[in-house]
Amino acid sequence: MSRVVERAAKTASSLTERRRAAARRVAAFMALTLASAGCAAQGAPAPAARGGADPGASAGAPAPAARGGADPFASAAAEPIFREAESLAGRYRVIGVQLFVLDQAAEAGAAGARGAARRAALEAEAARLGASVAAAYAALVDAPALRAAEQRPRALLALARALQDGGDARGAEARLRQLALEHPASGEAAEAHLALADLAFAAGRLDEAVSACDGALRGAAGAPLRKRALYVKSWSLRGLGGRSATDGAMRALRAIVQLGPARAGSLEATIDEAAERELVELYAAHGDLAQARAFFAGAGERAGPRLLGEVEARAARRGRPEPPDRPAL
Numbered sequence: 001m002s003r004v005v006e007r008a009a010k011t012a013s014s015l016t017e018r019r020r021a022a023a024r025r026v027a028a029f030m031a032l033t034l035a036s037a038g039c040a041a042q043g044a045p046a047p048a049a050r051g052g053a054d055p056g057a058s059a060g061a062p063a064p065a066a067r068g069g070a071d072p073f074a075s076a077a078a079e080p081i082f083r084e085a086e087s088l089a090g091r092y093r094v095i096g097v098q099l100f101v102l103d104q105a106a107e108a109g110a111a112g113a114r115g116a117a118r119r120a121a122l123e124a125e126a127a128r129l130g131a132s133v134a135a136a137y138a139a140l141v142d143a144p145a146l147r148a149a150e151q152r153p154r155a156l157l158a159l160a161r162a163l164q165d166g167g168d169a170r171g172a173e174a175r176l177r178q179l180a181l182e183h184p185a186s187g188e189a190a191e192a193h194l195a196l197a198d199l200a201f202a203a204g205r206l207d208e209a210v211s212a213c214d215g216a217l218r219g220a221a222g223a224p225l226r227k228r229a230l231y232v233k234s235w236s237l238r239g240l241g242g243r244s245a246t247d248g249a250m251r252a253l254r255a256i257v258q259l260g261p262a263r264a265g266s267l268e269a270t271i272d273e274a275a276e277r278e279l280v281e282l283y284a285a286h287g288d289l290a291q292a293r294a295f296f297a298g299a300g301e302r303a304g305p306r307l308l309g310e311v312e313a314r315a316a317r318r319g320r321p322e323p324p325d326r327p328a329l
Helices: 004-008 016-036 072-107 113-143 152-165 171-180 187-202 206-218 221-240 242-256 267-286 289-297 304-319
Strands: none
Touching: 004 016, 072 113, 072 152, 113 152, 113 221, 152 171, 152 187, 171 187, 187 221, 206 221, 221 267, 221 304, 242 267, 242 289, 267 289, 289 304
């Protein structure tokens, strides 16, 4: 199953100790990646912002959707609030790394009672800080005077993620829908649609997951996001079943292949590998062999002939007669 989908299904309220350790590994990897890219927030946090409001309270007419339509005065006023929220989020990620290190020590048997006490203190701090992160982003998102701020779509997406990290899946979903509705042309809207697809898939709402994936694919999102959306869509369609859905799943997998290879070691490279394997398996089981050449031509010159050859080889193996039983001695 896609790791993208798996992350969406994990909420803090249902994590076992083993799942907490796995979640911290993901958080640590993300934090280290952000730090290496120079994206992690630094500096001491300002005082915590006021708590979040009902997302419906500020949902009137859609706010300006694109960066170019942002109000420079609102953006200037929002900047210190956004920096504060980012700083708090950076501290939250650092605690995730510290918990990851403690988990590694515990697995190696080197933690002891002192390590257990340290972990309990860090978990309490993470819970407190997580609430502050959500409140800080909500302070920007829910301020009527800042609805046209350039930072608002980013803050909405970060708020949804903070709520999901805290176990509030319904609150996260509401904020993601708010983002898609109020900033439909922003780059963050595609991320919101994909996150909604993950949540719908995890809940078994497969028709809704397909629609959300189509929303993510509708804009000008880059290849990494498109691959993730297409992969979730393919699994959702396979879950729905039936000839039409299976054909749609194969087309989604072919579209991933057509986008070309991703950077080695990335999540998208894992998706590339899975998409090729699953496309061959699906087509060999359900595809029309008479149309295989035309279908795989749509996968591109790089991978199409190779995948077609794999499907034809499978078909040839199925068509061979079974070898006779060895005579008993």
